[in-house]
Amino acid sequence: MRILVVEDNHATAANLGDYLALFDHHVDFAYNGQAAIQLLDESRFDLIILDIMMPVMNGLTACHAIRAGYHADIPIIFLTARDTLEDKLAGFKAGADDYLVKPFELQELHARVQALEARNQRRLSPQLRYGALVYDVGTDAVTVNDETLLLDPTQKRIVQLLIKKAPKLVGNQDIAYEIWKEDEPEETSALRTQIYRLRKALPEGMLITERGKGYRLNAD
Template sequence: MADRLLIVEDNRDILASVVDYLEIKGFEVDAIENGQAARALIQAHPYDLVVLDIGLPGMDGFTLCKELRERDRNPLPVIMLTARDAVEDRLLGFEAGADDYLVKPFALPELHQRIKAVLKRSQRNFERVLRVGELSLDTASRQVHRSAQPIKLDRKGFALLELLMKQWPDVVSHEDLNHALWGDEPPDSAALKSHIYRLRQAVDGPFDSPMIRNVAGTGYTLVTDAQ
């Protein structure tokens, strides 16, 4: 069965070209030009992914994306599509809950590849409760436990641990960890190290055996007693 997409874009020329291209690529595609109308469609239909412009009539993309995330704790993927190239706007998009961010003008094959990548991550990461050794992470309630002991994490710490658990036992690269926190515009490397340090303090600090391991020159991974 083809993946079903919703394209929300108020530029009719862009909308038509995106819809035509993605239908040729085998997707089932609905299209709408208004944010409020898009919200109604999302509530009525089981979409697999939304491509969402920011500057929309009725309701802007930031507001709609944030509302979707607050309403549904296991939400459908969202790719922001916008003419705004400022770092601040990209950060606002990710803060609102976007999974990816594409700046106009863009090549249709690039949009296609990003859609495939986000869908793949979404389908692979559908499981609600992640477990690695003594660790458990509930993606819906956002609760984390190690050996039944609750662990409090801030938003970025939760995002880092979730990615490490989803990719376990693989090593997650510095690049992927940075992208999970800041998208395509990460700050200097010290910022990631600072968040990893705080995550280690929370996850490993109270216990005898550390689970977060640095792989020199590559990234980080989780280890268990069985490894």
């Protein structure tokens, strides 16, 4: 998972990052809300850990802004010393998924991170489907109206991504990152080719291009 830690205390942030890195998470940092929001525009994250008291833009405001923006569905965990009921309610009201009070056990944080991750995975456990398009996780087969499509592994992974988000569009960057783990937005020719092949395999009109943004599925 790609995690964004937003915390103005560098030592605390580094500490957190080190711990999360142990579990094979890729961690980036922002030291105030403003910076966090900018980072979100540049790259893709699976989770945000957010301090509340920060200079420039505090966590609550940042949370609001994120929920109002393009990446509104990213899970957000508040991590703060403010422990009154009012603080917690304000946090949830701002759109938090979880609220953890400092001092806390790193292991509990990790457990809560995993819980959010699990929640996003769970709904795709038996099958992924969007309209007539079905991705069977068990057999790793893709079918349309019970007819099996012959897809290469990479194409299957792209389909999986698209179905997970459908009918939302998936950014070119997001696909590139998920498939090739490339942060750098360069080299789109491989993606173009894969999309081309995938489109040929799918029913006509199902894979739609949003120029300049990405691709999305269409159920018709």
